[in-house]
Amino acid sequence: MSGILMKGVSRCFARAMGVWLGCVIGGGALAMPSAGEAKEILFVAHEAKDQQAVWLPTDVVMNRSTDFTEPLVFRFDNPTDRTHVFEAPGLFESVDEHGVQVTRPVRITVPPEGTDRTVIDRERIASDVQAAEGEMVTYRFYCPLHRADADLGGRIIVGQ
Numbered sequence: 001m002s003g004i005l006m007k008g009v010s011r012c013f014a015r016a017m018g019v020w021l022g023c024v025i026g027g028g029a030l031a032m033p034s035a036g037e038a039k040e041i042l043f044v045a046h047e048a049k050d051q052q053a054v055w056l057p058t059d060v061v062m063n064r065s066t067d068f069t070e071p072l073v074f075r076f077d078n079p080t081d082r083t084h085v086f087e088a089p090g091l092f093e094s095v096d097e098h099g100v101q102v103t104r105p106v107r108i109t110v111p112p113e114g115t116d117r118t119v120i121d122r123e124r125i126a127s128d129v130q131a132a133e134g135e136m137v138t139y140r141f142y143c144p145l146h147r148a149d150a151d152l153g154g155r156i157i158v159g160q
């Protein structure tokens with residue numbers, strides 16, 4: 001009798017731990033749906049030592065099944081007094097050029113005190129995730145103007 005009870009309790013505990021871990025991991029990424037139309041993720045430029053700069057948060061975790069149901073928007077705030085660039089090889093943005101929808105690699109220049117936002121091409125990420133066959137897909141991001149040689153940059157990690 002008490003054995004069954006214990007099992008129930010530990011299962012509950014495991015589930016609570018899972019939720020808690022999920023919160024911690026997701027806590028780095030402020031993935032908030034804005035007005036229910038798009039999921040917006042905010043990146044903020046941050047000056048680091050030795051004239052370097054990074055985009056925060058450094059880790060963004062997403063899931064294709066839950067986070068890609070609505071348009072995915074990246075916002076970039078640059079509160080510093082230098083221009084920074086958000087570059088993420090492998091990621092594409094979807095932009096309207098003279099009435100034509102085109103996709104191109106994500107490389108966003110944000111002036112001092114500036115802000116910008118772009119719609120990320122979800123289809124490309126979805127096909128990357130599909131091709132990964134159960135593995136997580138990782139995209140690196142950094143400021144190419146102020147990154148350290150050894151710095152791999154931040155990570156956007158996308159699971160199934």
Ligand SMILES: [Cu+2]
Nearest residue numbers: 053084143146
């Ligand atoms: Cu920079």
